[in-house]
Amino acid sequence: MRDDITQLLIEFKDGSRKAYNQLFPLVYNRLKQIAGRELAREDKGHTYSQTDLVHEGYFRLINQNKVKWQDRAHFYAIAAKSMRRILIDHARKKRAQKRGGDKRAQTFIDEIMNIDKQAEELINIDEALDRLAALDERMAKVVEFRYFGEMTFEDIAEVMDLSARTIKRDWAQARGWLYKELRG
Template sequence: MQPDEVTPLLQRINAGDPTAAEELLPLVYGELRRLAASRMARESPGQTLQATALVHEAWLRLGGDAQPAWANRAHFFAAAAEAMRRILIDNARRKQAVRHGGKLQKVSANETAFDLPADLADDNELLLINEALEAFAQHDARKAELVKQRYFVGLTIEEAAQVLGISERTAKRDWVYARTWLFNEVKRLRG
């Protein structure tokens, strides 16, 4: 996919071309799939959500074939990153819901000991990071968006800088600041 292919297609969608939305998914699918796979590789081994499912769910949340008005490629991928982040957060919250076992310990019928699910700690961490990220977005929205692009979508500094329309140097500086701020906030939230 060439970056210059997406923006004209998005402009056709905004102009009301009925065939343009159908052309968008095949064009961006590979990139979305790569980003989702990168993000899912950092998830816990017991993760039930697959990268393909993450892309499809994100596509549906973005509007499916009835795409909203996108300003450009960066706007589209920023929205896709946010959709993927929300899906992962919703999935972590769903796993922790009491009706799904929540923070209760699993009991095996063959064992008398209790087993704590291995992925529970990762879901807790994801929810803590999300809470810290929401607070950070109130503090500095641009830097929070950089974190979303890096942490939840798996973009490199260079790719995130391109999507956000900032220089690599600014992105690197923002990344150092964001990591420090979030580290301190997560530490505070843990108590």
């Protein structure tokens, strides 16, 4: 199946409509897993469902002419980044509404977590990851692939053309840097 996805991505890049139609069913379940993980970090009252996030993310992915699909792992990494962008945009809109309105804050008793606070935390993580990218783009990509894309060290190594050992080292360093950045 890995090779099938890679082959379809190559054919799609070359303009095959048939490859486009065959690709979505093959990647749908994995994209749904990625979306589920992303949404699990969000509040329970989030307006996106897994299906919504998968479809919007896939639509954005497929309509990108600039992406030169390398293989299956690269596709999933970009998919995770796309879903992350969708949720960050949503969180920013939520923050803008909060600043412009006089709505009463909503909380969920089950988790005792404020919706606005969760949106703010997601934005803080995104901004810290952007700062890390300015310092070390490779480490930021490793975090994005691992955390948001749920990719294995081996898949990340394949996409980035590095050893799994290097990826593990970058992951450990990036996690330490982000911990200090977000807690400081």
